[in-house]
Amino acid sequence: MNNFSYTKAHDLPEAIRLGAKNDTQFVAGGTNLIDLMKYNVERASALIDINHLPDQQDIREQEDGGLRLGASVTNAATAYYPLVEERYPLLSRAILAGASGQIRNMATNGGNLLQRTRCYYFYDVNTPCNKRQPGSGCSALGGYNRIMAILGASEACIAVFPSDMCVALAALEATVNITGPNGERTLAFADFHRLPGNTPELDNNLQKGEVITSIDLPPKGFASHYSYLKLRDRNSYAFALVSVATGLELEGNTIKDARIALGGVAHKPWRVKESETFLIGKETTPENFAAAADIILQGAKGYEFNSFKIDLAKKAIVRNGMMALNPSETQLPGAVPN
Numbered sequence: 595m596n597n598f599s600y601t602k603a604h605d606l607p608e609a610i611r612l613g614a615k616n617d618t619q620f621v622a623g624g625t626n627l628i629d630l631m632k633y634n635v636e637r638a639s640a641l642i643d644i645n646h647l648p649d650q651q652d653i654r655e656q657e658d659g660g661l662r663l664g665a666s667v668t669n670a671a672t673a674y675y676p677l678v679e680e681r682y683p684l685l686s687r688a689i690l691a692g693a694s695g696q697i698r699n700m701a702t703n704g705g706n707l708l709q710r711t712r713c714y715y716f717y718d719v720n721t722p723c724n725k726r727q728p729g730s731g732c733s734a735l736g737g738y739n740r741i742m743a744i745l746g747a748s749e750a751c752i753a754v755f756p757s758d759m760c761v762a763l764a765a766l767e768a769t770v771n772i773t774g775p776n777g778e779r780t781l782a783f784a785d786f787h788r789l790p791g792n793t794p795e796l797d798n799n800l801q802k803g804e805v806i807t808s809i810d811l812p813p814k815g816f817a818s819h820y821s822y823l824k825l826r827d828r829n830s831y832a833f834a835l836v837s838v839a840t841g842l843e844l845e846g847n848t849i850k851d852a853r854i855a856l857g858g859v860a861h862k863p864w865r866v867k868e869s870e871t872f873l874i875g876k877e878t879t880p881e882n883f884a885a886a887a888d889i890i891l892q893g894a895k896g897y898e899f900n901s902f903k904i905d906l907a908k909k910a911i912v913r914n915g916m917m918a919l920n921p922s923e924t925q926l927p928g929a930v931p932n
């Protein structure tokens with residue numbers, strides 16, 4: 595680990611001023627950044643601690659009926675916040691499917707959006723990796739690519755974005771509030787993360803010095819019919835091979851509105867609105883969810899070791915659609931996916 599300086603920012607203007615300098619990095623819970631510094635993947639010479647910034651420490655109800663999640667609130671506090679559990683149980687379940695209790699107690703909402711890929715080669719500084727060192731090549735393309743992307747990848751990078759929380763935020767159509775050297779702005783969740791293209795070193799559309807201040811959840815929370823299904827190698831403490839967040843609004847057995855987002859399959863949470871439009875007016879049958887899955891997975895492409903993910907994702911979408919019908923049975927802690 596290299597030497598670095600540490601400064602605690604007391605307010606947002608101070609954080610932005612310090613964070614705009616080259617070689618600085620914001621640190622929140624540190625659960626990802628400090629690991630990357632230990633592996634020599636990140637080499638910040640100055641850390642700006644943004645954990646104590648005012649106005650980012652709580653969860654507040656909005657006038658439109660939505661909720662504002664402060665960026666410094668921990669993942670654990672968010673998942674167990676009564677209004678989140680009551681109105682956005684999909685988000686609560688997705689957060690609790692991630693990491694471990696200890697990590698969720700440290701990890702913040704802002705940091706969760708900015709965690710970096712878990713591609714093994716990205717972490718191994720002795721291998722070429724375009725995301726870590728642009729132009730050096732991609733070791734995963736011809737290497738062991740079992741956990742990599744099946745959608746939206748490029749010849750420069752086939753990594754996936756590993757967050758669980760963000761899959762639910764994509765399905766819920768959250769928005770991200772940002773303040774930086776050029777003032778405040780808001781990004782729709784769909785526009786926050788990027789596909790790799792020729793610039794895989796850029797994971798998202800945040801500019802240097804910009805701070806995520808909060809995340810807004812719209813009033814519609816799909817609290818009656820929802821499910822988060824995470825398929826992984828171990829049943830705890832592992833990242834998703836494929837995950838699915840589904841929210842449904844039903845009238846009897848007929849779908850009035852649907853949201854489906856996938857995790858573990860692309861460089862960002864993957865959502866295809868055409869699949870949701872297809873489901874509107876349809877019955878809640880496995881066949882209809884399978885047809886929606888075919889729309890979502892159009893253009894999916896596997897590499898040597900991860901082609902199994904295409905079929906896995908299709909089955910997960912269908913299973914999760916059916917699980918969403920009765921969340922009181924399927925979303926209990928420890929419930930086995932049916």
Ligand SMILES: Cc1cc2nc3c(=O)[nH]c(=O)nc-3n(C[C@H](O)[C@H](O)[C@H](O)COP(=O)(O)OP(=O)(O)OC[C@H]3O[C@@H](n4cnc5c(N)ncnc54)[C@H](O)[C@@H]3O)c2cc1C
Binds near residue numbers: 622694708
């Ligand atoms: C062993 C292990 C297992 C894990 N398993 C899972 C899992 O299964 N699912 C899952 O989703 N996650 C998992 N995680 C990842 C974990 O959720 C993230 O590490 C965590 O959410 C990052 O939050 P943080 O506050 O610690 O961020 P930090 O590590 O402090 O920061 C991460 C990045 O975000 C930037 N940053 C942080 N906050 C802000 C802000 N407000 N504005 C601008 N920039 C900011 C930092 O500069 C840094 O670049 C796991 C982590 C570990 C270590």
Ligand code: SF4
Binds near residue numbers: 711742751
């Ligand atoms: S997939 Fe992306 S992160 Fe992994 S080695 Fe290739 S360029 Fe690096």
